[in-house]
Amino acid sequence: xxxxxxxxxxxxxxxxxxxxxxxxxxxxxxxxxxxxxxxxxxxxxxxxxxxxxxxxxxxxxxxxxxxxxxxxxxxxxxxxxxxxxxxxxxxxxxxxxxxxxxxxxxxxxxxxxxxxxxxxxxxxxxxxxxxxxxxxxxxxxxxxxxxxxxxxxxxxxxxxxxxxxxxxxxxxxxxxxxxxxxxxxxxxxx
Amino acid sequence: xxxxxxxxxxxxxxxxxxxxxxxxxxxxxxxxxxxxxxxxxxxxxxxxxxxxxxxxxxxxxxxxxxxxxxxxxxxxxxxxxxxxxxxxxxxxxxxxxxxxxxxxxxxxxxxxxxxxxxxxxxxxxxxxxxxxxxxxxxxxxxxxxxxxxxxxxxxxxxxxxxxxxxxxxxxxxxxxxxxxxxxxxxxxxxxxxxxxxxxxxxxxxxxxxxxxxxxxxxxxxxxxxxxxxxxxxxxxxxxxxxxxxxxxxxxxxxxxxx
Numbered sequence: 001x002x003x004x005x006x007x008x009x010x011x012x013x014x015x016x017x018x019x020x021x022x023x024x025x026x027x028x029x030x031x032x033x034x035x036x037x038x039x040x041x042x043x044x045x046x047x048x049x050x051x052x053x054x055x056x057x058x059x060x061x062x063x064x065x066x067x068x069x070x071x072x073x074x075x076x077x078x079x080x081x082x083x084x085x086x087x088x089x090x091x092x093x094x095x096x097x098x099x100x101x102x103x104x105x106x107x108x109x110x111x112x113x114x115x116x117x118x119x120x121x122x123x124x125x126x127x128x129x130x131x132x133x134x135x136x137x138x139x140x141x142x143x144x145x146x147x148x149x150x151x152x153x154x155x156x157x158x159x160x161x162x163x164x165x166x167x168x169x170x171x172x173x174x175x176x177x178x179x180x181x182x183x184x185x186x187x188x189x190x
Numbered sequence: 191x192x193x194x195x196x197x198x199x200x201x202x203x204x205x206x207x208x209x210x211x212x213x214x215x216x217x218x219x220x221x222x223x224x225x226x227x228x229x230x231x232x233x234x235x236x237x238x239x240x241x242x243x244x245x246x247x248x249x250x251x252x253x254x255x256x257x258x259x260x261x262x263x264x265x266x267x268x269x270x271x272x273x274x275x276x277x278x279x280x281x282x283x284x285x286x287x288x289x290x291x292x293x294x295x296x297x298x299x300x301x302x303x304x305x306x307x308x309x310x311x312x313x314x315x316x317x318x319x320x321x322x323x324x325x326x327x328x329x330x331x332x333x334x335x336x337x338x339x340x341x342x343x344x345x346x347x348x349x350x351x352x353x354x355x356x357x358x359x360x361x362x363x364x365x366x367x368x369x370x371x372x373x374x375x376x377x378x379x380x381x382x383x384x385x386x387x388x389x390x391x392x393x394x395x396x397x398x399x400x401x402x403x404x405x406x407x408x409x410x411x412x413x414x415x416x417x418x419x420x421x422x423x424x425x426x427x428x429x430x431x432x433x434x435x436x437x438x439x440x441x442x443x444x445x446x447x448x
Contacts, residue, residue, distance in 0.1 A: 026252050026255055026256055030252045050255070058259040059259075135205060136240050137240065142202070142205070142207045142208075157198055157201070157202045158198055160202070160205065161197055161198040161200075164233045164236055168232045168233065168236055
């Protein structure tokens with residue numbers, strides 16, 4: 001995970017007042033943080049939530065000691081920001097803002113013309129969604145996802161499996177198993 | 191073995207993580223359970239497609255983020271931090287002094303000529319002030335709400351003290367203690383102003399997730415102008431960065447670029 005190490009190095013440099021390092025820190029991590037926020041709280045809210053995440057993280061860089069990778073630290077803040085946002089929506093019953101009615105990316109078919117699974121993420125429970133997005137979309141290891149979610153690694157394993165279970169249940173059976181792959185097998189090429 | 195555990199292990203194995211079960215146990219279950227074999231196939235497919243999907247970044251607002259947070263770390267931060275320390279230390283000292291005045295009233299029920307019950311009531315009032323100053327020292331973000339009630343109380347104490355001094359009903363030494371309340375209220379107003387002015391909020395100084403403040407500080411008017419969609423409604427606020435946004439605005443509240 002050299003990208004994580006690079007980000008941690010940038011975080012240390014930015015912490016000491018290196019403006020260029022701060023810029024690189026934000027540029028390097030922006031995409032990941034945005035995708036995480038968008039998956040947790042919906043793409044419409046993601047811009048603001050990402051900005052809020054950095055607004056909390058950057059002044060806190062001075063306290064960043066580097067005992068965890070910077071990306072884990074940053075995504076942990078993003079998770080809290082998104083959770084606060086979701087709580088406030090529940091308070092105000094502003095559920096319409098959670099997900100736009102028909103965002104384009106919901107409808108976008110993948111190369112084979114099938115509806116992508118991404119839209120179904122919105123229907124997962126928040127904990128399973130966070131675990132699934134961190135490990136599958138952002139490519140974090142279970143241990144790193146556990147640090148972000150402040151839970152044991154075994155909990156991440158269980159949440160990812162439950163998320164897969166939910167996604168399989170949501171997709172029509174004929175879409176989850178492509179032709180020619182129905183024979184029993186234990187191949188692990190994925 | 192039950193299928194739930196087996197599927198958890200299968201799922202972890204797809205991700206190349208520790209399945210929590212020996213490989214031969216998983217294989218034995220798969221050999222005997224057609225449903226889990228089917229589940230494994232579907233899990234692979236669902237994973238493949240999930241990795242292709244999901245929301246992707248449409249517009250990179252890095253520049254806007256940097257414009258909003260950069261100064262917090264680079265220039266203003268040390269000054270803001272020093273000022274914040276002065277305010278918080280001052281409030282802590284005032285809270286202690288106020289507490290010292292309060293305890294004789296509350297415990298001994300003694301205040302000049304006043305009766306025991308009146309002293310208790312005054313003590314409760316003074317204790318409330320002491321707690322308010324302490325809260326301001328511990329959670330600076332709350333000083334916005336504390337400043338006004340404490341300010342009114344302090345103004346009342348000081349002005350009545352002056353009036354009574356001039357009428358010769360009290361002595362200066364007795365009334366000097368109200369200056370503590372006045373100092374505390376002044377510190378709260380100062381702190382509330384600093385937070386509202388949009389410099390790096392002291393409440394955000396510690397940004398470790400477990401120590402995050404609630405949504406309240408983010409609603410502070412000053413910061414909102416810098417960080418929230420309002421900045422896009424008025425490009426001059428965000429400078430050239432805000433003007434760069436030309437795509438359809440997908441922010442909450444539908445703030446459009448002018």
